[in-house]
Amino acid sequence: MILPAIVILLALGSFGWLLASQDGPAQRAARALDAERRSAQALQIAREALLGFAANYRNSEHPNADFGYLPCPDLNGDGSSETCGRQGHTSVGRLPYLTLNLPDLRDGGGECLWYAVAGSMKNNPKAAAVNWDSKGRFRLLDENRQPRALRGDQDGLAVAVVIAPGRPNGEQQRSPGPGRCGGDPEARQLEHYLETLASTHATDVIEVQPPSDRNNDRVATITTGDIYTRLKLRPSYTRHLQRVFEAVAACLDATNLPPPVGNARHGPVQLGRLPAADSLRGTCRQEDLRDATGNWLPMMRYARCINGRDCLAGGNRRCRGALLFAGEPLGGTRPQRRDGSADSQAIEQYLEAPTLAALTAGELTGLPERILLSPPHSTTDVALCLP
Numbered sequence: 001m002i003l004p005a006i007v008i009l010l011a012l013g014s015f016g017w018l019l020a021s022q023d024g025p026a027q028r029a030a031r032a033l034d035a036e037r038r039s040a041q042a043l044q045i046a047r048e049a050l051l052g053f054a055a056n057y058r059n060s061e062h063p064n065a066d067f068g069y070l071p072c073p074d075l076n077g078d079g080s081s082e083t084c085g086r087q088g089h090t091s092v093g094r095l096p097y098l099t100l101n102l103p104d105l106r107d108g109g110g111e112c113l114w115y116a117v118a119g120s121m122k123n124n125p126k127a128a129a130v131n132w133d134s135k136g137r138f139r140l141l142d143e144n145r146q147p148r149a150l151r152g153d154q155d156g157l158a159v160a161v162v163i164a165p166g167r168p169n170g171e172q173q174r175s176p177g178p179g180r181c182g183g184d185p186e187a188r189q190l191e192h193y194l195e196t197l198a199s200t201h202a203t204d205v206i207e208v209q210p211p212s213d214r215n216n217d218r219v220a221t222i223t224t225g226d227i228y229t230r231l232k233l234r235p236s237y238t239r240h241l242q243r244v245f246e247a248v249a250a251c252l253d254a255t256n257l258p259p260p261v262g263n264a265r266h267g268p269v270q271l272g273r274l275p276a277a278d279s280l281r282g283t284c285r286q287e288d289l290r291d292a293t294g295n296w297l298p299m300m301r302y303a304r305c306i307n308g309r310d311c312l313a314g315g316n317r318r319c320r321g322a323l324l325f326a327g328e329p330l331g332g333t334r335p336q337r338r339d340g341s342a343d344s345q346a347i348e349q350y351l352e353a354p355t356l357a358a359l360t361a362g363e364l365t366g367l368p369e370r371i372l373l374s375p376p377h378s379t380t381d382v383a384l385c386l387p
Helices: 002-022 025-055 224-232 235-254 290-299 353-360
Strands: 091-094 114-117 138-140 160-164 206-208 218-222 261-266 269-273 300-305 312-314 317-319 321-325 382-386
Touching: 025 160, 025 218, 025 224, 138 218, 224 235, 235 290, 235 300, 235 321, 235 382, 261 353, 290 300, 312 321, 312 382, 317 382
Parallel strands: 138 206
Antiparallel strands: 091 114, 114 160, 160 218, 261 269, 269 300, 300 321, 312 317, 321 382
């Protein structure tokens, strides 16, 4: 009986020695490369699901909402999104995989993915206005701690990041726990999972650290431009924006063309921002358009004839005013800046020079009446006659 046991032990020992002898630099590099591949794949799947969520937000579950919102993180370990923090505040937690109709994605270290979303784009509670000018809160740094450029945002800020935490690093301690993603179901012990977020202050711009010996997190980003580039590919979205635009024009007419806000004189018209949405009445205040109206009013400007009569020529009719829809901010050598500062509210940051010249001349004929969205940028101003 002893002899067979000795033979088995020798065989197991030889097998273990064989495995150990083969665990050289090449094998370790191969395992590390495979882990990176699995993390990258999980991040890409999560990113695509989040973009799909934003592009389809106005669906059977949210028929009266606008498009573009991102979900809140999973904050209690059940895999679903919930209310997260206060309006405008950033929120960090785990990826809400059930809300996104995904399995509980794992990175190359076997860990669940984490997720952070800016208050400017989260769905609960929503920001005061969500549109293609909405600002991100996450600034990615390169190896020299300089801001990285991000496609889809002129300031290089992301509105969301998905994070693969990798294996525990340094003094990080993670217990298995009863939940699917370990012993931190409420996602409070960020320091034991994430090294990439320099801080998690809810109202600040958060710096996202580059990979290093002390940071094995891997990150995928989503910018405001990523979301609206996806939306602009859908013909139904152009129709949606046109409907909102025309509904606001109808509301101005139904409210007897109230004075523009912060108006400035341009030839025969006063030009400025629109009154608050709750001061208007008509189709733009219908339940299915109220959310979208609030989101896109900041993108519109409004001209009203100073003489109270029809001072504008619009095709084959005369107009007492005009509703203007500004496109995305212009780039180039003289970019339009819309960063929320007082200077960024200037009319030139929204309307192009030919549009202002046309209003000064009392002529709308050369301006398009229909919104045309052409990825990646839609910058042409659109004008509706208010007869």
